[in-house]
Amino acid sequence: MPDILATLPLSAIRIFEAAARLKSFTRAADELGVSQAAVSWQVKALEQRLDQPLFVRRPREVDLTPAGERLSRAATEAMAILRAAVSDLVETEEGVLSITTVQSLGAQWLAPRLGGFQVAHPRIAVRLETSSRVVDLTRETYDLALRGGQGHWPGLESHYLAPSIQTALCTPAFLARIGGLATPADLVDAPRIGSAAEWATWFDAAGVAPCDDRAVPRLMADAQALEVASALAEQGVALGSPIFYAQDLAQGRLVAPFDVVAHYGGGYWITYPAERRRVRKIAAFRDWILAQAAADPLIARHRAP
Template structure:
């Protein structure tokens, strides 16, 4: 059955004027002129064949017909608003992103406000864990992993170079590798069984410093704790430069010398042979854009 109804714009204008009891205030709310509100209401009254308002000097008052129409319009707008909200909820997507704890704390979390602004329709669940989750079983939709980029059953896309080098508080005033001999070394535990761990022993070998006691110092279970220890001046940590860029720009940390160990990078991974859902692809694209904007490292 074809419905013969006034225009939605006219009804919306009427509802605002009736609710606020003022053509002027309705105009301000609708971002139009008071004259435009008056013309729309007048046209609506002519179409319905009855007055809807009693015009007074500084306000308007609903007639009995206007009160009847207001109740119907409000009910209709409420139904439409509820329907739109249900559609918005259906349109929302949830993406679970698995990342390493230090990567989450030092790189991802400071940028998440920008993600929510860019993609308000995506609910991003960040899963920070030191152990790789089973993406093939659906434990997460997408992951950031560190290593060489070779993960059986998974497609990987290079995200950024990690770049591990000695990092210390600027208060320690390190100038050359020999300065390490008079400071504590800060270690953190790599994932158990990971073959590509970049340790102080690896760095000392690359630096040609066999005299460095790479087993001494303080050890933390998580890389982010090692970073905080370095900021506090507790010693020198072998840390991914990608994760301490903010602290270095603020003058809290420095990486005064190399070598920089570059055989470790961060990769975006997802199950091979499966086309990522649009929301998952959007998260991946946002992560890549953030890494590119930060200009961290170069592809090896």
């Protein structure tokens, strides 16, 4: 019996994968830089070759048939493996390592250490970008991500870096201006920055009973770095990681009024597509950053129980 796969052109599989993922022939055509008619023709030819429909056509989009669902899963995996294989063939140690990271981890913990990586790997240039969204590493032009969560993302390999913890932070001048804080309960009436839910977790760790509307913070941002920046500008008390802000604490720009550290579950991870684990620049950065995390005494001290 002839091998049917040998008779299927790669271009048809590539077009099918895009149409299945985007659920639209038009969007697939835009992504691949071909005409919508070309997408439709290739899909129809593939269906005829397989002697069964792969899509249910609708006015504005398409849905996969059960057969299409099966082929879509296999095609997506195959295209990812093929992209990785081609990347490995053309990859050299020289080049740019593109990293997407949450702002607090990237700016406060990673950036001050990056010089050591670049000294050890002078042929690898690092492009570091911060983003609050979860970037799709299988589709976008980033090599790896540093992100918060539980460490489980389909198709990605992840390694734990640090716990997700926060403590109350403010400037010495702000603390003096409000007359100091005697107990954690005093923070209920103090100007606070951050989300009410995160403060509730901290108050619980401090043994402060749930309180009324006074517990609503006066300011909230979409990133820890922005909230602590407001605290540095003496706008109030913010929640921040003592790991990320260790230098500010050591140099006295920030103080932690209380030795209360709340754990928020999960942690921070380095993650990348599993099929790219052997790409040299990714492996080099992974090994380096894991060594940096292992050597950080604050990470060891505050690991979740």
